[in-house]
Amino acid sequence: MQDEIETEEIIKDIFQQGKTCFIPQYQFQSNHMDMVKLASPDEISSLPKTSWNIHQPGEDDVREEALSTGGLDLIFMPGLGFDNHGNRLGRGRGYYDAYLQRCLRLQGTKPYTIALAFKEQLCHQILCFTSLAEPYALDQRKRGRRSHVGLRHQKKHLK
DSSP: SSSSOOOOOHHHHHHHTOOOOEEEEEEESOEEEEEEOOOOTTGGGSOOTTSOOBBBBTTTOOOOOGGGTTTSSSSEEOOEEEEETTEEEESSSOHHHHHHHHHHHHHHHEEEEEOOOGGGGGEEEOOOOOOTTSSSOOOOOOOOOEEEEEEOOOOOOOO
16 A cells, blocks of 8 residues: 555646645755755656655755745645644654744744545544654654645736
8 A cells, every 4th residue: 555645636736726836855864854846747757766755856956945935835744644633643754843843933834734644544643742852753743644745825916
């Protein structure tokens, strides 16, 4: 069974609606992640894959980062399990938790987060620790599925 919902159609729809799409660019030696601009829906399949089988620009591929140009409105986030209280079980590196904290610090607010999940990923309760020193590095609060997509609504100026 797949552990992630495919998001190609969502990405195509983002572009068809005139919105700007951002995808993660992980720095694997740390828990740092940027959300960088995707030029077109077709571009994603040409990007190299990470060890997690995720297409992303290489570390030397410099792109517009969402927080430096206005932030994000919405993030589809990864996870292995989810509960009805908005908690998720991540992969333990804390990329998205750290990114959402940066959003809060730099934008003054966090983007909305959405989980796309298979029914087998829904649990009665996900235990969330408040410290990475606790036995498992679990992500806190509502974070969603790994569509690994951020978007920003484009404001169109009328003449």
